[in-house]
Amino acid sequence: MTDRTRRLVLPLAAFLFGVVALGIAAVLTLTPQGREVASSDVGGPFTLVDHFGTPVTQADFLGEPHLVFFGFTHCPDVCPTKLFEIAETLDAVKERSGRDMRALFITVDPERDTPEIMEAYVSSFDDRILGLTGTPEQVDAVVSAYRAFARKVPLDEGDYTMEHTAIVYIMNEEGRFVAGLNTAKAPEEAAEELLARI
Template identity: 35%
Template sequence: MSTYRRTTTALLLASSVLALLMGCSDGKRHWNGKDISGVMPDLAFTLRDVDGQTVQPDDTAGQVRVLFFGYTSCPDVCPTTLAYLHKVIEKMPADTRDDITALFVSVDPRRDTPERLGRYVAHFDSHIVGLTGPEDALRELAKRYRTTFGYGDPDSDGNYAVSHSSAIYVFDGKGRIRLLLKQDMPQQQAADDLAQLVRQDLS
């Protein structure tokens, strides 16, 4: 076989393989976190921010929203998760960071006053917003995303623990559920996911 024919055959074979691979592709984007698009409802709540003002998802429309439940007296999961989110946001490209809002929803409204919640989130990152509200509204929101929370018995000083989910929910700029992240995920992988969502919204 001539060199020309061998080259032509190789090119045809390569083209066929490429076409086969393209045909097998489902067209979906690659995500490092768990893709839960369409599995849960769109983002919806009516809560209060650290200034005591009523907040709804429309107030941050167009932003990629990251939702995490917790409370300021949490000894471990909450501070480590918020520190993780700070580092993730830092690793995002500079031109995408301002299109991210992290919503830290306190499920301990008895202790987490707006002032206390404001001081707490300010310690971590300016992109993190503290929210809380009446217990019934918080339970409704938790149930909406298939989780719950509970209060332990108070000690002699009145202190108590709050059990809650450690899941990190990610919604796109239209408020649609997209991803579920965990803080044991490499920070750069989470940053890549958030940046991809931002750019997808802007495209």
């Protein structure tokens, strides 16, 4: 890439990232009628399967605050980066407070992300991250309940990728949405923010 091309592409990429971030923020904060969304409007009942093949519902995670992140195992960069940041944040939380928090990694690509594939994927990050999958209908219901976004994007030769929300949701012990967590901060700062909100 030439210097001239780089000068043109990098600002455009930053602008597009900003537009996507604003769109996600709007989805989380506004209803279609323009009213603010209460925290209780994000999240809700679900039935999925964890990466051990065990059926789980939202009730299995009540009683302790936890994180939720949507992604998929074929994700080239956003998901592995975010899961690494989540793992580092969980380490920092443990160091600061002694608490062993959990994170749920919910696939938006259930056609490819079987429990076995999810287990192999999340085990490379942290054993406090639990991979969840299900039928396409079950996954669509969770994505909708969390006011998230996921869309299949066709690629060459019949392959595809997924566009999806990249927010890390902080859920309290009652399973209610508290806020999004900025894991791009230093792990100690992200942990401090997280502990202040739960």
